[in-house]
Amino acid sequence: MELHLTDDQEMLAGTTRKFLEERASVGELRARRHDAAGFTFPDWTQGAELGWTSLLVSEEDGGGSISDRPLADLGLLAFEFGRSAAPGPLVDCNILAMALSRRGTAEQKATYLEPLMAGEQVGSWCYEEPAPNDALGVVTTFARQEGEGFVLSGVKYPVESAAEASMFLVVAQTDAGLTQFLLPRDRTGIELESGGGVDLTRRFSKVVFSDVHVRSDEVLGTLGDADADVHRQLLFATSLEMCSMLGAMQTAFDITVEWSFDRYSFGRPLASYQALKHRFADMKIWLEASHALVDDAIEGLQTDSPKAELQVSAAKAFLSSQGPELAQDCVQMHGGIGVTFEHDLHLFLRRIVLGSQLHGTVSDHRENLVALTAAGEVVA
Amino acid sequence: MSAIESVESFRERARVWLADNMPLRTTPYTGTFGGGGTDEEELAEVQKNRDLQRKLFDGGFAGICFPVEYGGLGLTPAHADAFNEEITPYEFPEKIQVPTFAPCASVLLEFGTEEQKREHIPAILKGEEIWMQFLSEPSGGSDVAGAQTTAVRDGDEWVLSGSKIWTTGAWWSDWGLCLARTNWDVPKHRGLTVFILQIHQPGIEVNRIEMLNGSKEFCQEYIDEVRIPDSDRIGAVDDGWTVGTRWMFYEKSYAISPLTTRPAAKSGSAVSGKNSLVERAKTLEKLDNAHVRDLIGESIALESAYRSLSRRVSEGIRGGAMSEHAAALTRVLAADAQIRTTSIEFEISGSSAVAWTEDDVSSETIGNGFLMRQATAIGGGTTEMSRNVISERILGMPRELTHDKNLPFRDVPRGPSSK
Numbered sequence: 001m002e003l004h005l006t007d008d009q010e011m012l013a014g015t016t017r018k019f020l021e022e023r024a025s026v027g028e029l030r031a032r033r034h035d036a037a038g039f040t041f042p043d044w045t046q047g048a049e050l051g052w053t054s055l056l057v058s059e060e061d062g063g064g065s066i067s068d069r070p071l072a073d074l075g076l077l078a079f080e081f082g083r084s085a086a087p088g089p090l091v092d093c094n095i096l097a098m099a100l101s102r103r104g105t106a107e108q109k110a111t112y113l114e115p116l117m118a119g120e121q122v123g124s125w126c127y128e129e130p131a132p133n134d135a136l137g138v139v140t141t142f143a144r145q146e147g148e149g150f151v152l153s154g155v156k157y158p159v160e161s162a163a164e165a166s167m168f169l170v171v172a173q174t175d176a177g178l179t180q181f182l183l184p185r186d187r188t189g190i191e192l193e194s195g196g197g198v199d200l201t202r203r204f205s206k207v208v209f210s211d212v213h214v215r216s217d218e219v220l221g222t223l224g225d226a227d228a229d230v231h232r233q234l235l236f237a238t239s240l241e242m243c244s245m246l247g248a249m250q251t252a253f254d255i256t257v258e259w260s261f262d263r264y265s266f267g268r269p270l271a272s273y274q275a276l277k278h279r280f281a282d283m284k285i286w287l288e289a290s291h292a293l294v295d296d297a298i299e300g301l302q303t304d305s306p307k308a309e310l311q312v313s314a315a316k317a318f319l320s321s322q323g324p325e326l327a328q329d330c331v332q333m334h335g336g337i338g339v340t341f342e343h344d345l346h347l348f349l350r351r352i353v354l355g356s357q358l359h360g361t362v363s364d365h366r367e368n369l370v371a372l373t374a375a376g377e378v379v380a
Numbered sequence: 381m382s383a384i385e386s387v388e389s390f391r392e393r394a395r396v397w398l399a400d401n402m403p404l405r406t407t408p409y410t411g412t413f414g415g416g417g418t419d420e421e422e423l424a425e426v427q428k429n430r431d432l433q434r435k436l437f438d439g440g441f442a443g444i445c446f447p448v449e450y451g452g453l454g455l456t457p458a459h460a461d462a463f464n465e466e467i468t469p470y471e472f473p474e475k476i477q478v479p480t481f482a483p484c485a486s487v488l489l490e491f492g493t494e495e496q497k498r499e500h501i502p503a504i505l506k507g508e509e510i511w512m513q514f515l516s517e518p519s520g521g522s523d524v525a526g527a528q529t530t531a532v533r534d535g536d537e538w539v540l541s542g543s544k545i546w547t548t549g550a551w552w553s554d555w556g557l558c559l560a561r562t563n564w565d566v567p568k569h570r571g572l573t574v575f576i577l578q579i580h581q582p583g584i585e586v587n588r589i590e591m592l593n594g595s596k597e598f599c600q601e602y603i604d605e606v607r608i609p610d611s612d613r614i615g616a617v618d619d620g621w622t623v624g625t626r627w628m629f630y631e632k633s634y635a636i637s638p639l640t641t642r643p644a645a646k647s648g649s650a651v652s653g654k655n656s657l658v659e660r661a662k663t664l665e666k667l668d669n670a671h672v673r674d675l676i677g678e679s680i681a682l683e684s685a686y687r688s689l690s691r692r693v694s695e696g697i698r699g700g701a702m703s704e705h706a707a708a709l710t711r712v713l714a715a716d717a718q719i720r721t722t723s724i725e726f727e728i729s730g731s732s733a734v735a736w737t738e739d740d741v742s743s744e745t746i747g748n749g750f751l752m753r754q755a756t757a758i759g760g761g762t763t764e765m766s767r768n769v770i771s772e773r774i775l776g777m778p779r780e781l782t783h784d785k786n787l788p789f790r791d792v793p794r795g796p797s798s799k
Contacts, residue, residue, distance in 0.1 A: 281768075281771045292688035292693075315688075367673055
């Protein structure tokens with residue numbers, strides 16, 4: 001994250017850090033290992049008061065950020081979430097809040113945005129799909145026009161906190177083009193398949209839409225005109241997930257550096273062995289480069305730079321590759337204790353590995369980099 | 381004195397001047413002499429760089445962050461950044477930036493006497509003096525403080541003898557910044573002194589080293605009882621390591637130095653924003669191959685990581701959030717990224733990179749480039765040394781054990797080859 005924070009940013013991040021230290025302590029995270037939701041509503045509602053759900057919402061809608069760079073501000077919170085491996089659908093709720101604030105009708109805002117911002121309800125963005133449709137940007141879910149409304153069918157996966165969500169923002173093809181629909185989760189025809197995952201507290205489901213009836217006033221924005229919004233939401237979501245990975249990378253690295261000073265072998269601290277020092281040097285380089293890439297990606301998005309997508313993909317390709325490498329090297333430095341449940345390191349390994357596969361893998365983003373570069377975008 | 385010109389006004393003026401005066405770039409930015417052509421071609425290239433530097437000086441755009449009293453503009457790093465962005469599509473004296481401006485002129489500015497600065501800085505800004513580093517020695521590459529080239533005081537003069545190595549283009553350069561031993565009876569860091577000397581003078585023999593790819597860009601000098609005045613000493617006698625540590629900082633941080641000119645978009649994305657690997661794959665008709673695309677994407681991400689890290693480290697050092705040692709982070713990633721890109725280019729090129737037809741210059745460049753792959757991780761201090769700096773100076777890990785720390789330098793154990 002950025003090297004210099006304003007006092008307001010320090011305050012924003014610091015308040016959430018303190019809150020998470022208490023409510024998402026490692027003991028608390030371990031206790032929720034088998035909890036269906038992973039997070040609790042009292043925590044989430046109180047978190048909303050700390051700004052967790054309102055930074056990407058316009059001031060007219062009751063939101064607003066502490067600077068003119070709301071994504072960077074929210075990135076600080078996502079970083080804190082990663083640093084504590086904290087639970088809760090931070091990315092999805094903010095994507096929904098932003099989409100609603102930008103495109104929602106007064107009625108949609110009253111029904112969905114208000115409880116979302118208050119932290120009384122959470123929502124899920126149903127966008128990505130399972131293999132073989134899991135390449136970046138592929139949407140096969142289809143909403144067929146029927147009378148005044150639509151009939152929606154398709155499968156979305158992975159969808160975060162789907163079981164706890166009150167609302168779904170669903171991306172689907174229509175005869176008019178790509179469209180987003182906002183509907184209550186308990187609509188007939190929606191089935192959830194839950195399972196496991198690498199993260200200790202973040203939960204993902206497969207959501208199956210089988211002939212789900214959707215009203216025309218449940219379109220968010222303009223029918224058939226969601227390409228730009230969906231693209232923007234994806235870039236925002238990817239950046240926020242990267243902030244979370246980065247926070248977890250920072251903690252994993254810090255824990256491991258500390259360990260290297262405390263742990264003695266053959267009468268010397270691990271930190272005195274050149275073979276290990278050089279691996280720490282590499283990890284430090286990856287970590288600092290990751291900070292720098294994520295900052296540049298966010299800055300690009302914040303300023304609507306034509307290079308923004310390229311910067312996001314460069315960052316994600318690097319973090320998805322070097323994030324897990326860093327985490328696994330941290331495990332290696334710990335030796336046997338590093339692969340036990342008892343040690344805390346795996347909490348962060350989990351968060352990093354989760355992020356590495358969400359919103360495009362290493363290969364997906366490398367492919368995108370080549371596509372953009374070959375099409376004449378300049379990497380600079 | 382009038383208030384300083386705003387960055388935007390300076391940028392606007394530079395943009396207009398560059399468009400009117402500087403030729404557009406037709407070859408990728410390299411920042412170094414490749415050493416691939418004939419000697420005549422290399423000398424012509426050197427002259428061209430001198431001329432371009434003179435053109436910048438005459439146009440009022442040389443030495444942006446150098447003090448006005450030495451011929452510079454006395455402006456801020458932000459002005460230099462703006463100029464670097466504007467100059468990206470144009471030719472500029474790119475091949476004499478390192479080591480003339482960083483580290484040599486940077487060291488002169490920090491440690492030189494008033495007379496030394498008045499004599500040399502304006503000459504450098506006019507393209508009249510190209511400088512080299514007389515730093516490494518045949519007896520040890522990374523152990524710079526173990527220099528054995530010796531300076532003995534004789535009245536108002538010093539008598540220098542020894543050998544220096546890895547000086548790029550010493551055969552066509554003018555001046556050298558030289559680290560020499562002035563006291564063999566104290567531990568190694570405490571018996572060094574820095575001097576400046578003219579390269580082409582009696583007693584200095586410049587030999588060119590042929591690299592494995594046939595290039596002769598590097599030289600070795602044999603210095604035999606060369607007399608230089610005490611007024612050509614930089615810093616205090618036996619305090620050369622104070623100068624030397626800053627010297628090496630300037631060397632490692634040339635890519636973020638406000639004293640060097642460089643395009644804001646670095647290599648990898650070469651002329652007119654084209655990526656060299658993408659172009660190579662197009663030429664070979666392999667751009668639709670998924671594996672090739674994955675490799676190219678890896679390279680683009682790494683180059684991006686290098687650029688972003690440079691930006692962060694540069695801001696960090698300037699703003700005080702990072703120590704100067706952070707330059708080692710950039711130094712290692714630059715090498716790692718370039719090594720990987722070189723390997724990827726080699727792999728994409730297949731057998732053409734190891735056996736080429738006479739007219740296939742790009743395959744030859746890629747094949748030879750792969751043979752020379754490690755040079756980027758060796759020159760300017762190996763990446764192993766930089767990894768020591770990162771772990772010890774940034775992360776605070778224990779220093780490596782040395783066997784020369786508290787011994788008089790003459791008693792330090794030496795291998796049979798360097799006695």
